[in-house]
Amino acid sequence: MSTSTAPWWRDAVIYQVYIRSFADGNGDGVGDxxxxxxxxxxxxxxxxxxxxxxxxxxxxxxxxxxxxxDFRRIDPLFGTVEEAEQLIEEAHRHGIRVIPDIVPxxxxxxxxxxxAALAAGPGSPERERYVFRAGRGPGGAQPPxxxxxxxxxxAWTRLPDGEWYLxxxxxxxxxxxxxxxxxxxxxxxILRFWFSRGVDGFRIDVAHGLIKHPELPDLPPRPDTDGPxxxxxxxxxxxxxxxxxxxxxxxxxxxxxxxxxFVAEAWADAPERLAAYVRQDGLHTAFNFDFLMSSWDAEDLxxxxxxSLAMLGAVGAPATWVLSNHDVVRHPSRYGRKxxxxxxxxxxxxxxxxxxxELGTRxxxxxxxxxxxxPGGAYVYQGEELGLPEVEDLxxxxxxxxxxxxxxxxxxxxxxxxxxxxxxxxxxxxxFSPEGARAEPxxxxxxxxxxxxxxxxxGDEDSMLELYRAALRLRREHPALxxxxxxxxxxxxxxxxxxxxxxxxxxxxxxxxPYRLPAHTSVLLASGPLEGGVLAPDRAAWLAV
Numbered sequence: 012m013s014t015s016t017a018p019w020w021r022d023a024v025i026y027q028v029y030i031r032s033f034a035d036g037n038g039d040g041v042g043d044x045x046x047x048x049x050x051x052x053x054x055x056x057x058x059x060x061x062x063x064x065x066x067x068x069x070x071x072x073x074x075x076x077x078x079x080x081d082f083r084r085i086d087p088l089f090g091t092v093e094e095a096e097q098l099i100e101e102a103h104r105h106g107i108r109v110i111p112d113i114v115p116x117x118x119x120x121x122x123x124x125x126x127a128a129l130a131a132g133p134g135s136p137e138r139e140r141y142v143f144r145a146g147r148g149p150g151g152a153q154p155p156x157x158x159x160x161x162x163x164x165x166a167w168t169r170l171p172d173g174e175w176y177l178x179x180x181x182x183x184x185x186x187x188x189x190x191x192x193x194x195x196x197x198x199x200x201i202l203r204f205w206f207s208r209g210v211d212g213f214r215i216d217v218a219h220g221l222i223k224h225p226e227l228p229d230l231p232p233r234p235d236t237d238g239p240x241x242x243x244x245x246x247x248x249x250x251x252x253x254x255x256x257x258x259x260x261x262x263x264x265x266x267x268x269x270x271x272x273f274v275a276e277a278w279a280d281a282p283e284r285l286a287a288y289v290r291q292d293g294l295h296t297a298f299n300f301d302f303l304m305s306s307w308d309a310e311d312l313x314x315x316x317x318x319s320l321a322m323l324g325a326v327g328a329p330a331t332w333v334l335s336n337h338d339v340v341r342h343p344s345r346y347g348r349k350x351x352x353x354x355x356x357x358x359x360x361x362x363x364x365x366x367x368x369e370l371g372t373r374x375x376x377x378x379x380x381x382x383x384x385x386p387g388g389a390y391v392y393q394g395e396e397l398g399l400p401e402v403e404d405l406x407x408x409x410x411x412x413x414x415x416x417x418x419x420x421x422x423x424x425x426x427x428x429x430x431x432x433x434x435x436x437x438x439x440x441x442x443f444s445p446e447g448a449r450a451e452p453x454x455x456x457x458x459x460x461x462x463x464x465x466x467x468x469x470g471d472e473d474s475m476l477e478l479y480r481a482a483l484r485l486r487r488e489h490p491a492l493x494x495x496x497x498x499x500x501x502x503x504x505x506x507x508x509x510x511x512x513x514x515x516x517x518x519x520x521x522x523x524x525p526y527r528l529p530a531h532t533s534v535l536l537a538s539g540p541l542e543g544g545v546l547a548p549d550r551a552a553w554l555a556v
Contacts, residue, residue, distance in 0.1 A: 022493030044090035058483030347371025398475035
């Protein structure tokens with residue numbers, strides 16, 4: 012059971028703001044700090060506890076801000092440091108905490124350090140801050156190893172002087188050398204810069220990728236996806252030495268008053284590996300991607316929930332739950348297929364069969380009640396509370412994700428989940444930009460969103476928005492919800508039901524048959540209509556005992 016003395020981050024509901032797609036304050040078609048500030052009253056009304064803001068730092072935007080040129084400046088596209096400070100102050104007045112992104116694995120190729128490294132040449136101290144190596148084969152014409160970029164193609168780019176540099180993402184994002192003391196000192200200084208301006212924590216991008224094997228060996232064989240999950244000693248993902256960095260970061264956070272917190276984006280191949288990031292002297296929380304990648308299957312979900320609570324609880328950390336974010340297909344579209352399989356880092360999500368958005372929305376409503384009833388914290392991706400589906404039919408001419416180009420136009424990338432969200436009105440830009448804006452939204456919004464804006468859903472008890480508002484209000488008010496534990500009930504195959512003390516039950520029907528709700532309970536909230544105390548397939552309900 013949550014208590015008032017527990018740190019806020021143990022059971023917070025954190026709203027993800029993909030800033031360029033949230034709200035456009037100056038009419039240039041791109042979301043910004045001014046737009047976000049104007050929508051703070053909405054976020055307070057919605058009932059969230061904190062906002063996580065995707066990168067807003069100075070950047071050439073090769074990867075929409077994840078290629079940072081200066082961590083102490085705000086990109087002019089979004090605003091200024093002064094505006095960021097005003098946002099933080101205003102958010103705090105609304106009772107909302109602020110968590111910006113930090114991107115420690117790499118910088119932009121326009122960062123002062125990398126430009127100095129290029130100018131200094133092979134063997135220079137400037138190049139030691141990054142990962143430069145000679146090539147293999149005659150004349151060093153082959154990359155130093157067989158590593159591949161997460162965006163497609165090789166993870167190495169050769170310079171005119173013959174050396175190669177590592178980039179696990181785009182060539183415009185050279186990887187830093189975290190064995191170098193200047194790199195560690197610089198990022199601790201960056202953390203202090205923003206902590207002193209009032210931020211309440213950081214979301215750490217690619218938290219599992221900072222340390223590379225010193226010998227840079229070739230990749231190991233891919234694990235057998237059909238067998239039991241086993242940890243693979245990978246040369247650049249989830250290496251044990253990374254935790255020394257985060258122990259130092261925890262000490263930096265503890266220098267400042269209040270409960271400052273980190274959340275790790277750490278892709279680990281087993282729950283116990285994820286738990287290592289959130290030990291008592293390490294980071295505070297980590298995203299639970301196992302939950303996001305689960306199939307729409309009761310047994311699979313229960314296994315993920317049990318494993319997550321057990322492994323994280325063993326180190327005293329809370330679980331976190333997430334259904335969507337800026338890197339994955341929005342979950343109403345994932346759930347809108349008749350078959351929804353578990354997917355992994357090695358075997359990414361691929362849609363199977365035609366999209367039934369009515370089915371996907373029904374399941375998304377049930378999934379929201381499941382997520383918000385589980386012990387720990389939760390993340391809500393902007394527009395999720397509106398029931399926004401993936402925009403799957405963006406014209407190729409507007410695609411901007413570097414994955415599209417790096418994959419040779421075989422992978423459309425992540426733009427479909429990043430389309431600017433609707434606020435009001437019956438036609439684009441749906442209130443995203445101010446009246447008379449000088450530019451259209453940076454990605455086109457579909458006509459089908461006309462009825463999905465905030466204004467259109469407000470007050471409609473059957474809307475996704477009002478379901479989220481009601482769930483978030485009950486989550487704050489009910490003493491059983493938030494941090495704590497759960498107890499499973501015996502149920503037929505395909506049905507999940509658990510108690511949380513005092514007096515709360517969550518039931519989710521993932522089967523194909525109706526399920527009669529338990530006796531001696533009353534309904535607090537349901538994801539859809541109930542008839543005679545029966546829960547239809549793909550529905551969920553919160554009950555009071």
